[in-house]
Amino acid sequence: MRLAFFSPLPPQRSGIATYTTELLPLLAGRHDIDLYVDNLPTRVPPGAAHVYNAHDFVWRHARNAYELIVYQLGNAACHDYMWPYLTRYPGLVVLHDGHVHHSRARALLSHRRFDAYRTEFTFSHPDIPDAVTGLGIRGLLGSLTYFWPMLRVPVLTARGVAVHNQWLARQLQDTFPEANVDAIRMGVADPLSNEESARVAIRSKLGFNNETVVFAAYGGITPEKRIPQIMLALAAVVAQFPAARLLLVGNEVSHYDAKTDARTFGVGDHVTFAGYVDEVDFPRYLAAADVCLCLRWPSTGETSASMLRCLGARKPVIVTDLANGCDLPMLVTPWAWTLSHPGPWGDGTDEPKPIGVSIDIVDENHSLKIAMQRLAENASLRRQLGEQARLYWQANHCLEHMADDYDRLVQSVARRPPRTPVLPPHVIENGTRQAQKLLIPFGITSDVLDC
DSSP states (O other): OEEEEEOOOTTSOOHHHHHHHHHHHHHHTTOEEEEEESSOOSSOOTTOSEEEEGGGHHHHHHHSOOSEEEEEEOSSGGGGGGHHHHHHSOOEEEESSSOOHHHHHHHHHTTTOHHHHHHHHHHHOTTOOHHHHHHHHTTOOGGGGGGOOOOHHHHHHOSEEEESSHHHHHHHHHHOTTSOEEEOOOOBOOOOSSHHHHHHHHHHHHTOOTTOEEEEEESOBOGGGTHHHHHHHHHHHHHHOTTEEEEEESOBOTTOOHHHHHHHTTOGGGEEEEEOOOTTTHHHHHHTOSEEEEOOSSOOSOOOHHHHHHHHTTOOEEEEOOGGGTTSOOEESTTTOEESOOOOOSSSOOOOOOOEEEEOGGGHHHHHHHHHHHHHHOHHHHHHHHHHHHHHHHHHOBHHHHHHHHHHHHHHHTTSOOOOOOOOHHHHOOSHHHHHHHHGGGTOOOGGGOO
């Protein structure tokens, strides 16, 4: 099948860029795939027939139509270029976040398209008071933005929607009963490669010895990753286990000063900032960890690829107890250590095999401290959870699982007719009206622009 893929690619610092480069080689033997990007990469990733600038899509599609167009859509600026295409050329929209309000608002408001933002906000959430859209225009919604995901345009125009967990699929299907929503398994590449030698080398480079218990968090260093709460818990842990360290791997952001928080909580000497690490070096930094912290709040219903990489790397994880992770087999209530869910192991057994610890957001500070202390002191528990984490990844989240689900879904979605929902005018405008306005002062009219 001839497929057009819209996705960011490396060197863009996007998890979805890495996701696409890992997925393509597995789909290449089954489909002929052309990639359409906002910025051309220096090299064509394995599995792609060609990589084109998105501006070339319209004429190429008109000359030799693709059987299906796949949009890898997330809540980030690197996906903005896809929106004009996904509304005019409906295809399979793979939603990596159950929320696009932040990116969509930024795309519209940064160009002072206030009326378009107000209209699209109201289109997605018809019962919203006008005063709330006004707050959004002024940038005053803050965390309240999470209440209004602004998904109606991409979901209703798509021939099919895919997400990476069953909980989000059910939520979207309930919200948009006329849409076709499927869950496909998230898969990540095997992160284990010369694990022990990589662990020794990177820990030595970072200044960790054999006695150091390394807690690590990966991805953007933001408050949403609960970095302040992790540092607060770390302060309590190092009082009992001075060898404990926190490794932060990822970009720092302008709106949060993690280094100041580390000093404020008295753990400045116990936190190592590794900065951004590319996909080649990432497994080495995974190998350095003893426990991975994959906390998130607020959440957009996403499935964390970095958490799955931690599981594949044989690392126990500490996660926030969220509805979209309800199928993960986790130890909960750290003082009781009961099992939350046996988990879909895929091995025909119901034996409970926890892979980490789940933290109730309401009791976060208390529970996180207990979980980190217990894992710091108990190497045997860390090893047990880590081994089970690896088995869970093998049973559910290998790249082959995701490729199989993609193959099934693209075959199904390609047979569905395009959707023709009624959309806000600014979404379907093609620019001709603006061009005609620009020509009026020169006394020029052109029927060529009427399309």
